Amino acid sequence: MFIKTIERDKGRKLYLYSSQKREYNEIEGLPSIDQNNQHLRWNSLRNEWVFYSPVRQKRTFLPNVSNCPLCPSQKDGMKTDIPVSDYEIAVFDNRFSALSFNPPNIKFETKTEISSAYGSCEVISYSQDHNTKFQSLTIEHVSLLIKVWSDRFTKLMQNPNINYVIPFENKGKEIGVTLEHPHGQIYSMKIIPEIIKTQAKNQKIQNSVSNLINSLDNKLEIEKDENAISFVPPFARYPYEVWIAPFKRVDCANQLADKEIISIAKLLISSVKRLDHLFGKPMPYTMAVHFPPRGYENNFHHYISFQPMRRDTNKLKFLAGIEQITGLMLSDILPEDAAFKLKSLEID
Ligand SMILES: [Zn+2]
Numbered sequence: 001m002f003i004k005t006i007e008r009d010k011g012r013k014l015y016l017y018s019s020q021k022r023e024y025n026e027i028e029g030l031p032s033i034d035q036n037n038q039h040l041r042w043n044s045l046r047n048e049w050v051f052y053s054p055v056r057q058k059r060t061f062l063p064n065v066s067n068c069p070l071c072p073s074q075k076d077g078m079k080t081d082i083p084v085s086d087y088e089i090a091v092f093d094n095r096f097s098a099l100s101f102n103p104p105n106i107k108f109e110t111k112t113e114i115s116s117a118y119g120s121c122e123v124i125s126y127s128q129d130h131n132t133k134f135q136s137l138t139i140e141h142v143s144l145l146i147k148v149w150s151d152r153f154t155k156l157m158q159n160p161n162i163n164y165v166i167p168f169e170n171k172g173k174e175i176g177v178t179l180e181h182p183h184g185q186i187y188s189m190k191i192i193p194e195i196i197k198t199q200a201k202n203q204k205i206q207n208s209v210s211n212l213i214n215s216l217d218n219k220l221e222i223e224k225d226e227n228a229i230s231f232v233p234p235f236a237r238y239p240y241e242v243w244i245a246p247f248k249r250v251d252c253a254n255q256l257a258d259k260e261i262i263s264i265a266k267l268l269i270s271s272v273k274r275l276d277h278l279f280g281k282p283m284p285y286t287m288a289v290h291f292p293p294r295g296y297e298n299n300f301h302h303y304i305s306f307q308p309m310r311r312d313t314n315k316l317k318f319l320a321g322i323e324q325i326t327g328l329m330l331s332d333i334l335p336e337d338a339a340f341k342l343k344s345l346e347i348d
Pocket residue numbers: 065068069070071129130181
């Protein structure tokens with residue numbers, strides 16, 4: 001894997017990843033904007049931080065292809081956030097970032113505890129092709145993407161003030177995606193969210209994910225080979241929730257061999273195909289790439305999870321009263337039934 005770093009204005013960075021060494025034609029890109037007012041406030045009733053970032057209200061909303069910030073820039077033409085003529089995978093600091101390595105020093109007349117919004121919000125463009133879909137990417141390209149997630153995790157965690165890194169994707173207008181170009185995001189932060197800490201503790205003390213995979217009821221399996229498996233967890237919180245994990249217990253893909261990464265790439269592609277085939281239309285979902293927060297390294301089983309938001313052809317899963325108020329999830333679909341349906345689908 002090769003990485004070219006380009007320094008943008010106002011301290012932003014652009015990382016261009018490729019499987020082979022390549023040269024880039026640099027072009028003028030979109031200017032950075034001033035960040036202001038980002039900060040965290042402590043909700044002392046729920047024991048959790050709330051992020052505030054007023055600048056995000058102004059972010060680009062569903063632009064057409066001729067105005068897309070994730071397409072390559074054009075010489076004497078469109079300026080984008082990726083100021084080169086072509087690329088394979090690009091990662092850059094979001095222009096509308098909720099977190100920053102130089103956060104503003106905010107002072108409010110409030111007794112509520114305030115913290116600086118330290119960290120980063122990166123955008124990861126999966127491909128230079130605006131109209132491609134995740135499931136149309138080649139196995140080699142998705143393998144590169146898996147390596148990029150792990151590379152950003154490793155590099156961001158080298159900063160001692162960063163304690164948690166989470167690559168994720170929001171897919172579908174139904175859940176508020178503002179750009180159609182295939183992409184995800186990577187947040188790094190100083191805080192470790194409480195629910196993430198709980199899950200990491202359970203991995204460390206009970207070896208939860210490894211045990212789950214090793215003792216999985218075959219009714220919950222969707223697909224597997226000798227290196228990796230896709231399955232519905234027995235306690236799925238979302239309809240048709242899918243997890244993908246290597247059999248080897250590792251923190252991230254840097255500790256996996258190429259053949260193991262290829263197995264995960266195949267399962268990622270087939271899982272997205274299955275979710276899209278389920279109701280004959282694109283499945284809106286969130287996807288998370290789980291890495292250990294600081295303090296839990298070497299006691300973690302890396303995995304990727306899809307949280308699909310459609311429970312029937314014309315029905316979305318909304319997080320309504322009980323979910324929003326208590327955090328408890330109500331699901332209409334049994335995990336065993338979800339796994340059976342996903343497994344039975346004919347995909348090419
Ligand atoms: Zn685009």
